[in-house]
Amino acid sequence: MSFSNKLITIFIVLFINISSAQSEEKIVYIDLDYVVSNTKAGKLIISNLEKSKKIALSKFEKKEKELKKIEDDINKQKNILSQEELKKKLVEFRKEIAIFQNERQMVINDFNKKKIDEFNNFFKKITPIIQSYVSERNIEIVLDRKNIFVASKKKDITNEIIKLIDSKIK
Structure with a gap:
């Protein structure tokens, strides 16, 4: 047997052994977006963020209406006001717009x-829970659902993790 045949045989044997060894590893996946949107703590975070967003939007809509009214008033007074007064009002209006945009x-x-802070805190709380679940079940790797093209539904631990998080985080 030539050297190249021996080398090829060794690689084949190693490859087969490595493949069978890797197949024994337990790999699962989790849909983190689903976890966030379906756990009690995640729903609470999303709800609070939506409320603060709505409050901010309503405040800005009110201010936009006021600015639009001022702009309409300036446009109505264009022909009546002198150039200096018109420029003065336009400068004031532009200042208010700049302040509004900065705010x-x-x-x-x-x-x-x-x-970002809320979700970072959420993930800091759930990471130890997931880690303990993984160590109890001798799981080698947990992947995020977004990074998987095709996988068996048996490998999805999302619902189990949601139940576990809901029981541990109040």
Whole structure:
């Protein structure tokens, strides 16, 4: 037997052994988006974020209506006011728009930061729960559902994790 045949045989044997060893590993997946939207704690976070978003939106809609009214008033007075008075009103109006846009951007940034913080805290709470579940069942790898093309539904632990989280986090 030549050297190349021996080498090929060794690679085949190693490949078969590695494949069978890997098939014994327990790999499961979880749909984290579904976990967030279907656990009690996740629903509470989403509900609170929606409420604060609605409050901010209603505040901005009110301010936009006021600014639109001011703009309409300026347009109606265009022919009546002198150039200086018109420029003065336009400068004031533009300042108010700039202030409004800055406030709006600050609220959006604060909301996004709050959203990130809330979900980070949520994941800090559920990670130990998932880790204990994984260690109890001798699971080697847990993948996120988004990163899987096709898998057996038997490998989905999402509903089990939701029940576990709901029982542990109040």
